[in-house]
Amino acid sequence: MTQSSLPKPSIAIVGYGSQGRAHALNLRDSGFDVTVGLRPGGPTEAKAKADGFSVKAPAEAVREADLVAVLTPDMVQRQVYAEALAPNMKPGACLLFAHGLNVHFGMIEPRDDLDVILVAPKGPGALVRREYEIGRGVPCIWAVHQDPTGKAKQLALAYADGLGGARANLIETTFKEETETDLFGEQAVLCGGASSLVQAGFEVLVEAGYQPEIAYYEVLHELKLIVDLFYEGGITRMLEFVSETAQYGDYVSGPRVIDAGTKERMREVLRDIQDGTFTKNWVAEHEAGLPNYNRYKQADLDHPIEVVGKQLRAKMVWLDNSPKEQKEAA
Ligand code: NAD
Ligand code: MG
Ligand code: MG
Ligand code: MG
Ligand code: MG
DSSP states (O other): OOOTTSOOOOEEEEOOSHHHHHHHHHHHHTTOOEEEEOOTTOTTHHHHHHTTOOEEOHHHHTSSOSEEEEOSOHHHHHHHIIIIITTTSOTTOEEEESSOHHHHTTSOOOOTTSEEEEEEESSOHHHHHHHHHTTOOOOEEEEEEEOTTSOHHHHHHHHHHHTTGGGTOEEEOOHHHHHHHHHHIIIIIITHHHHHHHHHHHHHHHHTTOOHHHHHIIIIITHHHHHHHHHHHHHHHHHHHSOHHHHHHHHHHHHHHSOHHHHHHHHHHHHHHHTTHHHHHHHHHHHTTSHHHHHHHHHHHHSHHHHHHHHHHHHOTTSOOOOHHHHHHO
16 A cells, blocks of 8 residues: 655666566556666666667666666666666655665765665565555565655655555664674575585485485475564464474474584674675676686585475475576566
8 A cells, every 4th residue: 555645756777687577567556657768779678668668878868757667687786777777867856775795885976966775575476466466465675765855764765665665664774783683694694504504414414325306305494484484473373283292303403503602703704794705705706707606606506405306396386486587577
């Protein structure tokens, strides 16, 4: 439900990937005038056109917009801002990010006349769209970095509301807090932590002589049940649904795997994020053409759990394993 007291800026969405597409569709359905800015001939131009948007080069798309959402990959935002946005945005317009990295670490220093805000959905783009379509929403956190017009907060709330985020929850944050917690979450727990935990558990079982198929079901497949229970009702609900034996094992063995040493290493990860080391390394890696990134990625793709998982998932014909683009368009 969009609140009528909030402003209705005209919006240019620059980038039409995971977040860009979801934001553009949700905001249009919430009654905003949305234009999409993309490199002509870029990989997502056809998709934005097929979804019925007016698509222009970023420099053109942002000229008339009251609000410009920067939804390209983080590592190209600095260049997009310098080349297409800074020279062309209207005086007093609003610049919006879905992740604070470039502003917080000073890679983008926005023009003084622009309002600069953050609206970060706490979920992937496909979910931001799907939840909106069924009348729900993904919680969003929002922040104001600079507010020369005095309208920045209302614009952030209007945008978050248009995404459907207000249906779940909106929380005020800062660029610093969003950037550092988002990086920490994806590194230590969500992407890095969870995948490393699963791979290590699989390796231990297979190296001990157990069948890889059984190891896969045990440490990866069944994780969905656990995560769904976390999502619905926290660790309390997980404990309600697993056996007494599983609970006792959780209590005595969980802390042996994730111990004080693990927490100390998590703090090291957090310190590297806070002092800018992670971002400096990531920028250098991107500028070098992603040599280590590509090597790490290939190692994950080649891991034995991926080989056995592919065979086992093929038997569950109902699983959605359509390509990312198709899944996001569904
Ligand atoms: P993405 O990689 O899915 O999509 C990027 C889009 O930008 C594509 O349309 C691509 O064609 C376009 N693009 C690339 N280079 C461009 C250029 N030079 N000029 C114009 N367009 C260009 O990106 P994403 O994952 O949606 O991330 C966008 C932003 O959202 C990032 O700041 C990210 O941190 C943030 N974010 C992402 C998620 C997520 O779930 N993916 C969640 C929260 C926040
Ligand atoms: Mg995140
Ligand atoms: Mg992130
Ligand atoms: Mg990993
Ligand atoms: Mg079991």
